[in-house]
Amino acid sequence: MNRVVCNPVDLAYRYQDVRMPFGGRSVHREAADPTVVHYRGRYYMFASMTRGFWHSEDLVEWELQHSDRIPATDYAPDVREVDGALLFTASRRAKGRFFRSVNPLADDFQEVASSEIAFWDPATFQDDDGRLYLYWGCSHNQPIRGVELDRESLQQIGEAVPLIEADAAVRGWERPGDDYVPVVRRGIAGKIMDAYIGDSPFIEGAYLNRVAGRYHLQYAGPGTQYNTYADGSYTGTGPLGPFEYDQNSPFSSKPGGFITGAGHGSTFQDRHGNWWHVATMRISVNADFERRIGLFPAGFDDDGVLFCNQNFADFPMSIPDRAFDPWTEASPGWMLLSYRAEATASSFLAEHEPKLATDESVRTWWVAGSREHGEWLSIDLGAVMTVHALQVNLADHKLEQHAPKLRDLAKGTVSKRGIFPHSYPTEFRVEVSVDGAEWTLVHNTADAGEDRPHAFIVPPAPHEVRYVRVTAGAMPFGGPFALSGLRVFGHADVAKPAAVTPTATRPDARTAVLAWDAVPGAVGYNIRYGIAPEKLYHSWLVYDRTELEIGSLNADPTYWAAVDSFNEAGVTPGPIVRID
Structure with missing residues (x-):
């Protein structure tokens, strides 16, 4: 079985119907704030706005499971194993709610308690002695807090303890703005946000791990819409501290490359004892909260420092079925072959030219000029190269013009939203060629019913390739064929570049x-x-x-x-x- 994947993780991200004040609407995919737990031999991933969860046996193939028994539009779901069951909770401005499950695939979640705490971005943690704790916070002016919970009633024991506050004057990575450049907001909405937030970061997304007797309290900042969204950590001697800031922070950060951002996630072990960090990656074009999921090899070094290996973190990544070294064995060694490759297409819309499919940015995309089946995009690598894998990244282009309006909308902070209850197949075929005349089919999702917005394709054997062509079938809601990235990986018979001394x-x-x-x-x-x-x-x-x-x-x-x-x-x- 192929055990190579590529970020963003190819999941059947659910479509959102978001209505903004003053009549604006966006229909786009979204998932964020992921928690992964290994429970009874299977991995479960819960993420915001999913209307269920994904599950996997191997961290490679994920299946979407719908659930009507957990809140659909409560942000930042947290799931941990507590006393042999999964304990689920999520953000609520009213009293928090807790659900339990022993068989999540049977959708047996039952609400077992409500909390007197109105928490946002919650995280639970059960210590080795069985005691249970809750952490929460998502604010530009309030700290992340923690408190012990009664294991039976799930009510707090004692007073909450403030644990983490922003300090952007000392920690550069907490500064809001793309590339850490201050945000300039415009218009009436900008003035409102300036008055409300100013230049303060959002500190949010707590998560706790205990390793070798040390407690690693993780948190996210400065904001999910920035390429600098990242996770930092504190270490302590107890679940409620005292905690000390880790100067290696942020331990999870991906400000460059095809898709950026690596904040608000969770750190977990697989069945072999390997550590992984799963986090939020941003698109934030259709809406600030247009986001995806990234998975990264992680670990703790000999000094107990939490780290992620995020070198080339949107290139292919190996997931060995054994214990492995996250620094030396995480990559199959396949390189990007398609950067700035010459691209042609059957048609395109103005300002969405074919070249935007090879510019290594998930935030720009080629769009076909019609919504007809058979629209295509082709790229020329410039020479014959050995291709091991391809990634086809679909974009959501003005789908509010084509998607039906949902009626059952939940109120958010400034908007209303609904989550489309079904997945939507993405039909396309991928062909490769040496000469541009004779083509070999390497992937075809027509009639497969698959929802593959970031399809990562690894043929059984590598191909000698110069040209790659992707042709559209049916797209979600009958929208136009749009590609943010047709990415090709493998090797070319050229010399490596010289070393750089900066x-x-x-x-x-x-x-x-x-x-x-x-x-x-x-x-x-x-x-x-x-x-x-x-x-x-x-x-x-x-x-x-x-x-x-x-x-x-x-x-x-x-x-x-x-x-x-x-x-x-x-x-x-x-x-x-x-x-x-």
Whole structure:
């Protein structure tokens, strides 16, 4: 069985019908704030706005399970095993609610208690001694709190303890804005948001793990709509502290590459003892909350530091069916072959040209000029290359013009929303060719009834390929065929690029600037950085750039960095330099 996947995770993300004030409407896929739990030999993933959950036996293939017994529109669902059952809860502005299940595939969830606490972004944790705790918080001006719960009644014991507050003046990664640049809001809505939030980050999404007697309390910031959305951590000696900020934070961060963001998630072990972190990735084009799910190898180093390996984190990733090293065995070594590949199409809409399917941005897309079956997009890799895998990323283009309006809408903070109750098949076929004349079919979802918005295709054997063509069948709601990324992975018979030695300066305590000379033949650069030469736990993937301003530093530690060049043949690590 193929055990290679690619972010964003290919799930049957549910469509949302979102009505904004003053008459605006958006229909788009969404899932975020994931919790994964390994329960009775199976993995269960719960995420916001899913109207159920996904389950898997192997972390590779996921199946969507509908549920009518857990709240459909309560954000940030949390699920943990407590006393041998799954305990489910989610965000509510009124009293919180708890549900239990021993057989989630039978949809046997039963509400077992309500809480006096009106919590947002909850997380439960049962310690080794059986005691149960609740953590919650999602605010620009309130801390994340924790409290012990009675195991039977699920009511709080004692007073809640404030645990985490924002400190963006010292922690650069907590600064709101894409690339850590302050947000400039416009219009009436912007003035309202400036008055309400200002430049404060949202601190949210708590999650707790206990490893080797240490408690790792995780949290997200600065905002889900930014490429800088990330998870940091504190460590403590008890479930309610005292906790100390981990200067390696953020431990989960993906500000560059095809799809960005890696915040508000959960950290879990698989059946072999390997650690993984699952988190929220952003699109945020149709709406701020247009999001996807990412899965990353994780672990705890010899000093007990929580980390994620997010180098090339939207390239193919191996999930071995055994214990493995998350740094040396997480990648099959397949490189991106399709960046800026010449693209042609049967037709296209203005401002949605074919080239947007190969620009390595999930936030831009090609759109066919009609909604007819048979519209196609083709790319030319420029030479024959060895192709191991392809990823077909569909986009939602103005589906509010085609999707029916739902009637049963729930009230949100500023909008109303409904979740479409069904999955919608995505029909397309993928063909490859050496000469552009004779084509070989490698994937076909016609009549399969599959909902594959980010289909990752690994043929049984690699193909020699120069041209790739994707042709549309039926699309959700009869909308137009739209591709945000036709991505091709494998190897080319070219030399690896030369190594890069950057200059590294620190203009202020929270910011580093790295600059380097362009390397002939390089497709892009992966910047690794961290607070020790052996702890370059952060990464930032860039294309067409020879300078990067990194605004995510913590003010106190010294930082080190390396710039790795890469192309279709592989990666050339650069020397590690101190950021002064």
